[in-house]
Amino acid sequence: MTAFLWCCCAALGGKDDTPLPPQPLTAQGQKWILQSEFSDEFRGAVLDREKWDDDIADWSGTWSWEPGNVRLEGGLLKLRMQYREHERAGRKIFYTSAAIRSRAPAIRYGYFEARLKTAPLFPGVCPAFWLFRNEPDIWTELDFELMQSKNVRQAQANAFVFRHPKLAGVQAKRENGPKIGEHLDWESSWDPREAFHVYGIEWDKQEIKWYIDGELVRSRPNEFWHQALAVIVSFGLRPPYTVKPLSEGFPTEFEVDYVRVWKSAAPRSTAGAERKVAGDGFWAG
Numbered sequence: 001m002t003a004f005l006w007c008c009c010a011a012l013g014g015k016d017d018t019p020l021p022p023q024p025l026t027a028q029g030q031k032w033i034l035q036s037e038f039s040d041e042f043r044g045a046v047l048d049r050e051k052w053d054d055d056i057a058d059w060s061g062t063w064s065w066e067p068g069n070v071r072l073e074g075g076l077l078k079l080r081m082q083y084r085e086h087e088r089a090g091r092k093i094f095y096t097s098a099a100i101r102s103r104a105p106a107i108r109y110g111y112f113e114a115r116l117k118t119a120p121l122f123p124g125v126c127p128a129f130w131l132f133r134n135e136p137d138i139w140t141e142l143d144f145e146l147m148q149s150k151n152v153r154q155a156q157a158n159a160f161v162f163r164h165p166k167l168a169g170v171q172a173k174r175e176n177g178p179k180i181g182e183h184l185d186w187e188s189s190w191d192p193r194e195a196f197h198v199y200g201i202e203w204d205k206q207e208i209k210w211y212i213d214g215e216l217v218r219s220r221p222n223e224f225w226h227q228a229l230a231v232i233v234s235f236g237l238r239p240p241y242t243v244k245p246l247s248e249g250f251p252t253e254f255e256v257d258y259v260r261v262w263k264s265a266a267p268r269s270t271a272g273a274e275r276k277v278a279g280d281g282f283w284a285g
């Protein structure tokens with residue numbers, strides 16, 4: 001509906017033939033305003049490093065992030081994972097990979113969409129499109145993690161809380177794990193390595209919805225996810241490579257056609273946003 005209205009406005013004006021701003025695949029009943037500082041079609045020759053940080057600090061994974069594994073080609077962002085032995089903080093590491101994270105001030109609520117094709121290697125790598133921010137008092141995350149090692153067709157729609165004032169006394173189930181770690185495994189009829197698909201997260205004060213190719217695959221009430229977050233695309237490692245270093249199958253790449261982020265022009269009423277934690281589906285405490 002929104003795209004139709006844009007068309008009409010352009011037609012009535014009689015001269016504006018600029019391309020219509022892209023809209024999310026779903027939630028067309030609302031008007032969405034593209035947020036250019038978080039959005040990228042990846043059409044340039046090199047990554048826009050004023051928009052994206054591709055040199056993010058390593059975390060305690062069994063790989064290192066390296067900007068050299070990021071490239072743009074044919075309108076696509078390509079993130080590479082390679083087998084490359086090196087040392088980090090006195091520890092031997094066997095892989096390098098890539099991630100990009102938005103540099104703009106963090107964003108709270110909106111519609112987040114990425115069109116991507118996962119890497120050919122399976123099992124062992126995890127292409128992901130997600131939102132997160134780690135601050136002293138609060139650390140939350142919403143994401144799509146793809147090709148988890150069990151099943152190549154499994155897309156994981158996750159909602160995590162690692163740190164939150166309302167959960168100050170709650171212990172994580174495992175060390176350094178989230179205090180709330182809620183997964184939903186959605187199994188596609190297609191292989192995500194073979195074609196591009198669109199992964200979307202619609203996040204507002206009341207509810208979070210995850211979409212794949214415009215199909216709603218998960219929704220949940222929003223009790224905890226009110227922290228402004230950064231947008232990240234990353235290429236992580238999974239078993240068997242996190243357990244045993246193996247070089248076969250590397251390098252491997254995953255491709256992203258675009259990342260698009262919108263804010264709603266008319267956010268829904270905020271009434272009822274602060275709900276009690278539902279008991280089902282969580283592992284907390």
Ligand SMILES: [Ca+2]
Pocket residue numbers: 041042043075076077256257258
């Ligand atoms: Ca593109």
